[in-house]
Amino acid sequence: MSIRVTRSSMPKLEDYVEEIKPIFKSHHLTNMGPVYKKFQHQLKEYLQVPELSLFVNGHIALEMAIQALGLCIPGGEVITTSFTFVSTTHAIVRSNLKPVFCDIRESDFTIDPDKIEALITDKTVAIIPVHVYGNICDVEKINAIAKKYSLKVIYDAAHAFGVTYKGIGIGNYGDASMFSFHATKVFNTIEGGAIAFQDNKYSVPLHELKNFGIHGPEDVESIGGNAKLDEFRAAMGICNLRRIDECINARKRVYNRYIERLSGKKGLRLCKPQKNVLANYAYFPICIYQDDFGKSRDLVFNQLADREIHARKYFYPAINELHCYKERYGNQLTPHAHDISLRVLTLPMYEELDLEDVDRICDIVLE
Ligand SMILES: *Cc1c(COP(=O)(O)O)cnc(C)c1O
Secondary structure (H helix, E strand, C coil): CCCCCCCCCCHHHHHHHHHHHHHHCCCCCCCCHHHHHHHHHHHHHCCCCCCEEEEEHHHHHHHHHHHCCCCCCCCCCCEECCCCCCCHHEEEECCCEEEEECEECCCCEEHHHHHHHHHHHCEEEECCEHHHHHCCCHHHHHHHHHHCCCCEEEEECCCCCEEECCEHHHHHHCCCCEEECEEECCCCCCCEEEEEEECHHHHHHHCCCHECCCEEEEECCCCCCEECCCCHHHHCCCCCCHCCCCHHHHHHHHHHHCCCCCCCCEEEEEEECCEEEEEECCCEEEEEEEHHHHCCCCHHHHHHHHHCCCEEEECCCHHHCCCCHHHHCCCCCCCCHHHHHHHEECCCCCCCCHHHHHHHHHHHHHH
């Protein structure tokens, strides 16, 4: 049987049916109904954040956070990373802002905080870093820079669901953090997302943005769109949240086996656990250095694919090398992101992955 890079976590069918029964009674399908409210409450507790707004997906949540924080200033620049999923950059560009790509640290693939200041100009409005693979950014340094220059910080925390730093939910850093609940993520609502934020003055703007700007029954205050999470997805969220610790533990078991089998191999670099971080084991990236390893990243990828094991070159190409961006933004300032994008491979990682399959994958990588 073929193995994909990921497989969505799902609750038992009976549990989901139980959770949606009230919806069939009430006919209240969407528009921030009781299931939405229950889910929001539970999630806020789980993520340990003061404020939380739910959305139909992570991408639109990020766009709306950029808008709600008042960052859509003509000519504005946003310092971000080119080593991410396209969504991060698209959200900036679709907000008519200019992404300014900062290089990453080789160690954990997150934005290099020591290279941010040199990129700040009088047009800079914000920093949008990414907790890549669930590895957290240097939130303390980034916070200090943002304070010094009065910049807003929105974290793309799409990979970082459930991660804590020094015992505090990762969604507490910066002005806001975007979580994605897409089917492929550690935690899913099929499609879905959220903005966690610190200052409750953003509650109303975020709420109005996702609901047509509607303020009251006869009052439309602003020009919002539609990005509401419906009751069925909220119900999926409630079911999956019940199982999240179990799910992360199952991933940890896979992670440990990969570490056991692949660490210390010449030419193969794995991520080191981060200090003071409770991880979520969202992905298992390896970096392949052909001269020492004897095989290229692409060869390993193909050898796995030949056995119907589908790893992923995630992220390749780097964002500033994608068709839609390479003419507009150079990649001269992001050599590490470029280099890593050519070496990185994320291996299959999901809750139900058998350890025998992990062994089989490792055998092929190492053969
Ligand atoms: C998945 C993802 C997004 C987008 O989230 P959706 O919920 O799929 O819209 C944004 N950024 C990163 C880094 C992601 O992995």
